[in-house]
Amino acid sequence: DGGITQSPKYLFRKEGQNVTLSCEQNLNHDAMYWYRQDPGQGLRLIYYSQIVNDFQKGDIAEGYSVSREKKESFPLTVTSAQKNPTAFYLCASHLAGTGGLGELFFGEGSRLTVL
Amino acid sequence: QKEVEQDPGPLSVPEGAIVSLNCTYSNSAFQYFMWYRQYSRKGPELLMYTYSSGNKEDGRFTAQVDKSSKYISLFIRDSQPSDSATYLCAMSGSFQKLVFGTGTRLLVSP
Numbered sequence: 301d302g303g304i305t306q307s308p309k310y311l312f313r314k315e316g317q318n319v320t321l322s323c324e325q326n327l328n329h330d331a332m333y334w335y336r337q338d339p340g341q342g343l344r345l346i347y348y349s350q351i352v353n354d355f356q357k358g359d360i361a362e363g364y365s366v367s368r369e370k371k372e373s374f375p376l377t378v379t380s381a382q383k384n385p386t387a388f389y390l391c392a393s394h395l396a397g398t399g400g401l402g403e404l405f406f407g408e409g410s411r412l413t414v415l
Numbered sequence: 416q417k418e419v420e421q422d423p424g425p426l427s428v429p430e431g432a433i434v435s436l437n438c439t440y441s442n443s444a445f446q447y448f449m450w451y452r453q454y455s456r457k458g459p460e461l462l463m464y465t466y467s468s469g470n471k472e473d474g475r476f477t478a479q480v481d482k483s484s485k486y487i488s489l490f491i492r493d494s495q496p497s498d499s500a501t502y503l504c505a506m507s508g509s510f511q512k513l514v515f516g517t518g519t520r521l522l523v524s525p
Contacts, residue, residue, distance in 0.1 A: 343503070348512070
């Protein structure tokens with residue numbers, strides 16, 4: 301079945317540690333996105349990538365880093381510079397080149413808790 | 416002021432009720448309007464996708480867009496307990512990033 305796989309589902313880390321969240325898709329989509337979801341704030345865009353080896357900052361990129369070495373994979377690293385990393389992280393993808401960006405496919409999310 | 420405003424709820428209704436969920440927005444460049452449904456601890460899934468103004472119906476769901484008032488709605492007829500979820504509106508202009516509302520939590524009681 302085609303879809304987006306995020307791992308791990310739940311992650312606990314100590315303050316000051318870097319953490320990498322995995323996102324893999326087998327939908328053959330060009331564009332991939334990372335969002336952060338906090339209660340009362342909706343989804344906020346962290347980073348996005350329209351093509352392999354290229355990515356752009358979203359609205360809240362500070363303290364995060366990404367790579368896009370393969371079309372299928374878009375891992376997100378939450379660094380120790382991120383001041384409030386505890387959140388629900390969502391990876392999404394869609395076919396690039398469409399006028400509207402609405403038909404995003406989301407993964408199941410990764411809940412990161414920093415102790 | 417946020418670009419997209421959405422009442423967080425929760426909205427509690429009995430089974431069988433008609434549900435109305437709404438969002439207002441301020442950016443007149445938005446042309447594409449979406450509703451996503453998100454169950455607890457899961458990723459959002461696309462429910463309805465509308466371009467420009469008008470109505471779109473899909474089963475028990477109807478999406479309405481009024482660009483003159485900058486107002487979009489999602490109606491759910493004959494609501495079921497399985498409709499209990501958070502509903503997120505989202506919108507964008509051409510080749511622009513999506514802007515999401517905060518989501519409305521809906522509870523349908525049997």
